Amino acid sequence: MKVNLLTAAPYAVKMLLLNQLKSSINLYKNKLNLDKTIVNYNFESNIENIPLQRIHNDEKVIYGSAIALKLASQYKLAPVEIATQLATYLETTTDYNSNAKILDFFIEVSNSGWIYFNLTNSSIAVWLQHQLEISETLFHHFKIPEAKNIELKRSFSFFQIQYTHARCCSLLRLGDQEGLIQISRENHQCKFYIVEPKPIPWLNSGFIAKVFGNPTPTLPVSRGMEFCSSLHLIEQLLDLLDELSTANLIPPQKATSRLLKLTISLSEAMLNFDRTCRILGQVKTHPQLAQARLGLVAVTQSLLELMLRDRFGISAPEEL
Template structure:
């Protein structure tokens, strides 16, 4: 798995990555000007970083995508939603259905044109498919999942533009989230002591932004058959929740994108619950450590990613402590 250029990727979230590819695909076809003004609601945009608004705390909503990063009056609203299937990381776009009347083509024909252009732009991270109803389906491949998981586990998130986004939450309600964070830290340190992984600087006084790994690097997400090692339902649920949190954290990185409120407590609590289920059902030590050490390391990678996001939410959104231990 090639992870050398992960840190150079400008998109913070998976959804932003896809919206930028849609932008490129439509620009390549020279069809953006054909999208009518009644689809944009009079929106005027200055840059594509405004493309990641969300309509609820768990579903990616409508992204507003400009052309060529310039001030425009004739932009387009791109519907892009996450499937609720936690076993897959699947995004759905109904843009072809929106354009069918104005373009005087069937949704299937429009979707097919866009999909053919999107495929090389998204490869190998996404598999692009057109459904019978003209919906465009974009599913993260195992290779794509490995890249985004590696990035979550080992690349720090950008510094937020403002400190506290969430209303004050009482300490008792935050405790389960803090407990999950402390459990992540405890497991990572234990794994370092047992030499399953090697943390570059394991002995720190406060929770690190990212616990950088000296080994293995990259984390062995992919097996010898180029398939993701993490196939247990609890693993897939945690992966799905990690990427949901990432997509919904976007407004914290852009002060202009505050129109859609996000319930960060509910988001963090769901991530904490997914982690607890994963921890109770997916072993790392014992037989797994001895007979499947790379699976143990991949599971520890999920713990690294979880610890990083929980710390970010606790410290930056709730102004709370992200404890190393409880």
């Protein structure tokens, strides 16, 4: 089944899904309480109690939840029965309006009772574009306190993150100079805001299709290293934003350690993307593809800047 989910600003896919699962569990609880043969079940539907993870896949963005197995083990019900019912509620309880940006998922229930959320290509484009358009202040929605550990700040890892951030800035400036994009700093003190093209041609360029599906016939056909690196970079963006959205649910020191690890992974993924994907030069024969890649660089730059400045309390240099 296909489900449209209302996005927030900014939003992380994991938190969005957790909130939907929470609502579905509460509805299922009400159903059981109305059944005279099943009463007094105390479902734990707090977000921190709901298992959800991104599933590694070479061609799709998939999240999976084993919540039905957890509930089945506690209440002696068949996991697939619970999962099927929860999936039905996920389809019928979504609240959105015509002006909202929408994430589309295809929901699948396995025979073992796992619930899988398959993100569509169009939703990946919506998600990426949304990260470009949100203002700098909206990132503070995550409420991430500055790291206080001085030894942590001296870590060599931070130089790599700073270098990667500076490299992103350089690529965006080059893209602007070459006329591929137009960037603005007005009202975005630390964020390179792409004014043109708007929206980024994520789908028209074939970029999303190349990474997650069949390449567009009019563009170079390849599923080699450059598209693997694009996929990996998008995955790291998803994972870091997901971790940010749930960081307040775990002890601060543990949250900082996990966020640093994911920020390093994002930095490494960006450097690999830079090595394997041509943005300028020959790729200019396909300007929309270059624009899509620059859009991905811009999303990465804004997130790295957020982590360096607001989480770790160090500078995010634009040049090194």
